[in-house]
Amino acid sequence: MTQPFDWINKSNDDQLAWITSYMSRKATAGSSLFTLVKNHTQFGYQEMAKSLNLLPDNAEYREASRQMRSAWQTRQHRKKHGNPVSIQMPKESLRKLNALAKNRGQSQGNTLSKIINNAIDDQKRDTAQAKEDREKLRKQLNEQHEKAQQIEQDHETVVNSLLNILAEEISYHCRLEAFVGEWDDSELGNNDKQTYLDLVEKRISQIEMTTTKLKSLNCCAFSKLRMQMREQAIIKGTVESDTGLL
DSSP: OOOTTTTOOTTOHHHHHHHHHHHHHHHHTTOOTTTTSOOHHHHOHHHHHHHHHTSOOSHHHHHHHHHHHHHHHHHHHHHHHOOOOOOOOOHHHHHHHHHHHHHHTOOHHHHHHHHHHHHHHHHHHHHHHHHHHHHHHHHHHHHHHHHHHHHHHHHHHHHHHHHHHHHHHHHHHHHHHHHHOOOOOOOOOHHHHHHHHHHHHHHHHHHHHHOHHHHHTTOOHHHHHHHHHHHHHHHTTSSOTTSOOO
16 A cells, blocks of 8 residues: 655655654754654654654655655756756847757757856956966066166166265365466467376276276266367367267
């Protein structure tokens, strides 16, 4: 004789565990239908299932069995296909979704799921790319900052070197005036002109050797200095404008 709960698979522990949870929820809600069923914690799942089959075959338990079985089948369906949802979308969007599903040979649900998953994957890639771009930009900014700091240090070194040289030149000038008196704009003799030119070149070369940082900066300061010294020499009449000296 068929009993209301004959559909239960006594070898399916997953089902038996779910039935236990189901009866517990019913009891919590105030139902007393399953008070005669043995507790699985004390007797195990098999004894619990056997006690279900011993329940009376009447309308009340047949309805209880029907509801339980329906709930179990719904759970299995959702486990396999996911929870059903209802969404609203414009007719045109629904038409396009239907056309896309037919073109892919898929259901509308599977097509929509694929679209959503692809969108999520694209978002992850965009996020990863944005993170990579930010890291690249941060690295470039750090490099530029370090380069700017190095340039600032190099300029400071050059300025300090030139200030030291200026201090030396002022000291030489003042000491010379102290020894021989204040100098004037008198034109140098022919013999003194070449001595002057040799001394200028010698001093520029000495300064050039002590300010190596200017060379590392690809600076043309000493070429300009030689040109300025030549212009001064021409103005003072120390050299002719076409001698090519300095």
